[in-house]
Each structure stands twice: as C-alpha cells, then as structure tokens.
Amino acid sequence: MAAGELFAGNLFANNLFVRAGGFWRHAPKGLLAFVALAFLFAAPAAAEQQPPNAAPNSTDAMLRWINAYRGKPEPDALPVLVHGLSDLQAFKDAESSGAYIGFIAGVLGANPDRADALIAKMLTIAPADHWVLVRAIAYSGLPHWKVLLLKFVDRMSTRRAMIDKYVAGKLPTLDQISYQNAKPGMIDKIMTSLRIGGEREKVVALDPSPELIDVLWGYYLATGSYRPIGHMIKLLPLTNDKDDVDNLTTGSAAKFTLASNAVRDLHLLAMLKRAVKSQPEDVARVLNDVIETAENVDTVRMRKESLAAIEELKQKGPNARRELSGWGQVGQGALSMGCVVAAATGQIELGIPCVIGGAAYTAGLQYISH
Numbered sequence: 001m002a003a004g005e006l007f008a009g010n011l012f013a014n015n016l017f018v019r020a021g022g023f024w025r026h027a028p029k030g031l032l033a034f035v036a037l038a039f040l041f042a043a044p045a046a047a048e049q050q051p052p053n054a055a056p057n058s059t060d061a062m063l064r065w066i067n068a069y070r071g072k073p074e075p076d077a078l079p080v081l082v083h084g085l086s087d088l089q090a091f092k093d094a095e096s097s098g099a100y101i102g103f104i105a106g107v108l109g110a111n112p113d114r115a116d117a118l119i120a121k122m123l124t125i126a127p128a129d130h131w132v133l134v135r136a137i138a139y140s141g142l143p144h145w146k147v148l149l150l151k152f153v154d155r156m157s158t159r160r161a162m163i164d165k166y167v168a169g170k171l172p173t174l175d176q177i178s179y180q181n182a183k184p185g186m187i188d189k190i191m192t193s194l195r196i197g198g199e200r201e202k203v204v205a206l207d208p209s210p211e212l213i214d215v216l217w218g219y220y221l222a223t224g225s226y227r228p229i230g231h232m233i234k235l236l237p238l239t240n241d242k243d244d245v246d247n248l249t250t251g252s253a254a255k256f257t258l259a260s261n262a263v264r265d266l267h268l269l270a271m272l273k274r275a276v277k278s279q280p281e282d283v284a285r286v287l288n289d290v291i292e293t294a295e296n297v298d299t300v301r302m303r304k305e306s307l308a309a310i311e312e313l314k315q316k317g318p319n320a321r322r323e324l325s326g327w328g329q330v331g332q333g334a335l336s337m338g339c340v341v342a343a344a345t346g347q348i349e350l351g352i353p354c355v356i357g358g359a360a361y362t363a364g365l366q367y368i369s370h
Contacts, residue, residue, distance in 0.1 A: 059088055066103055070224035075111045078104065079121035082132075086125035091132045098211045102218025102228070104136035105174065110223045112142055119148060123155050130156040138166045139174040139215065141227065169204060174215065178205035179234045180247060208235055208250040213257060226271060232258060233275055236286040243318035245310060252306035255290055259302055262294035269294055 062081055082104060091097050104122075108115045122133055134156060137145050149163045156163065165171045206212055213235075216228035236258075238251025262269040269291070276287045293302050 059085070059090055066099075066218075066221055069103075069107075070221060073107075073110070075107050075114055075118065078107050078118055082122045083125055086129045091129040094131075095211055096214075097132060098214030099218035099221070101132055101136050101139065102215035102220075103222045104132065104218075105139035105141070105215075106219035106222025106225075106228075108136060109140040109142055109219075110225075112144075115140070115142060115148065116151075119152060123152060127156075127158050130159045131162060134159050134162050134166065138171070139219070141174065145173075172204050172206045174206070174219070174231070176205045177212070177231055177234070178203070178207055180208060180238065180241075208238055208247055210250060210253045213250065213253045217257065217261075220268075224267060226275070229258075229268070229271055230275070233272075233279065233283060233287060236290070237282045239286055239306070239309070240282070242313060245313050248310055248313055251286075252310060255286060256299065256302055256306055259290045259293040260299050262290070263297050263299065 062084055065081070085091060085100060090100060108118060111118065119133065119137065123130070125133075134149065137148050142148065146167050149167055153160055153163050162171070166173075213232065216231050219225075219228040232254040235251055235254040238247040239255050241247040241251060258268075258272065262272055272287060272291050272294075276284050276291065279287055289302075293299060
C-alpha cells in the first residue's frame, strides 16, 4: 500500500511522525499502513475512475477505485481487482495486506448470493496468495463461510491446513477480537503465575494490532457499514493502556483514523454520533474526543498526544512495572501473599515489607511486572 495516491499519504505521514520525535521510524509496518489508509479518505476521487475491468496496472489506480466503491458498488468487478493485486504482488507481505483482505471480506459479506461465483473467479490467482482468500472468506461474516471454505478446499490445496483450522475454530474470525478492556487483577496474575486453579484454556481471538485496524477499514470501504466501525469503537479504551505499548498503539490507531476519516466522511461522523449514545463510559469518553476532533478538524493535536503517550510508555516502561519497582529492593526474600493483597488494595499500613522465604515473590513479581 505504498504507491501512487497512497504514496503521497505515506510520505506526508512519515514526515509528520519523524518530526514528532523519530517514533515513526521504529513503528510496526502495519502502523504505516493504517495512517496511509487514513489519507486515502482525504484524497479527492478522480473525476472518472478507471473501471477494474480495464485491468489497471498500478495499486494507486486500484486504491482509488476501492475508495470510491462504497458510493457505487460493483461486486462483479472484485475478481479483476484481486487478480491485478496478485499480479502486482500486493499480497506478498501479510502485514501490509490487511486493507485488501478487509475489502474482499466486505464485498463477499455484502453479497451472499454472489459470494460463491466471486470466489470461484478469484481462485485462479497465484496459489501462494490463496491465504488472502481463505482469510477474507473467514472474515466475511457470511453465515455459510465454513461451507464455502470446504467447497473450495481442493482448489486451494496449499492452504488446506489453514482452512482446516478455521473450520475447526482454531483460528479466529473478525467477530472474535480480544478487546482486552478487562485486565486480570493482581490476585488473578499471582494465581496464574503459581499455577493455582489449573491450566486455563487459551481463548481463540484476534489480538488488537494496527494490521487489524487496516482490515476493519478495508471492510468499511467495501460496505460503508457499522460492523467494522463498531469493532474499532470497542478498541478505543486501549488508548488508556499504560502497560502495553502494542495495545496503546492499536488504540491510538483506531482513535486517530476514526477522527481523520470522519473529517471528510460525513456518513461516518453521523454514525459515530449515533453510536456514542449507547457506549459504556470508558468508550464514550474517548469516542466523544474523536467526534469533537473531527468536527474541529483538530487531528494534529490528537496525533501529537497519541505519539507522546506511546513514547512515554516506551521510555518509562509500563505503569505496573513502575509501581512495583520498589518491591525488587526486598532482595532474596519474598512478600507474603497478605502483603501483596494489602498493596493491591492500597492498605500499605498492614505491613510492607513482609519478608518470607520461597519462590512466591519471584514468580509473582516477574509475572505482574511484565
């Protein structure tokens, strides 16, 4: 996603973030993609979009068409677009393919009666790129997406293992996002570190990431629907995560792109205003900031604040680590469980430090510090 129309957006975003303190040069690949995608909304559509059946030979021409798609859907042109992207090796890097996957998934999801025929026409792309189709089908939200995967598994034999995992529920769909709003308490962390209560089965879920934001925007470009926007809204509380730089980055990505795109997309802005009325307090607080920023066209401020928060977390480390750093002074001993509970509840007067022998402190502190 770094050609033509998006190239200018990438370059502009690069300059902004480099001047903001160099963070951008160390950002994940997906983070560059999501900001570039934000500028795609701001770019004016060409007077006459080149139709996909004319076999455009550059990703910027395809992206212009994708951007205009929700205003004039042409689902039958999707296979030509996918073939063009495959020929240009746009699917070579999984980290920068999120927007394309989301777009394909959105078109399929919005056209259940045509999905079968559309998939059949896309299957003739390079076999190495079939993973994109598998993921798009799984992300489509179609009620019969598993049936479709099994129907075409023989024609995507190199991705049979991937298909089997999706069908068996071992790989997550777009409706299985781990929003991570509820963090485990200190007692939960201690119990986990000491393996109290047995092994817990790992939940199959998509972890928040800038690449996920790309997928959701791709889905929105295909449909103009609330589904992907609703997922991003639920990720907004991650902007307050002071313990995990990946979560903070993803939350900031959702917040910044929602505000940036709502500046120009009035349909999106109206959607956000309707949604805020039914959100819990922690989500509504951030979403109101998004809406106000879009209305005031004040995205520069939001970008600076987001970068400052990410940079602070990178430099100082997680809040939890900072709060617990003093406990490491205890030495070879360990804080008793009673003292850990007291510290967690703010009842320091119960006695700190309470030194005992054993491994409880070491395991517990290491776990809750990371």
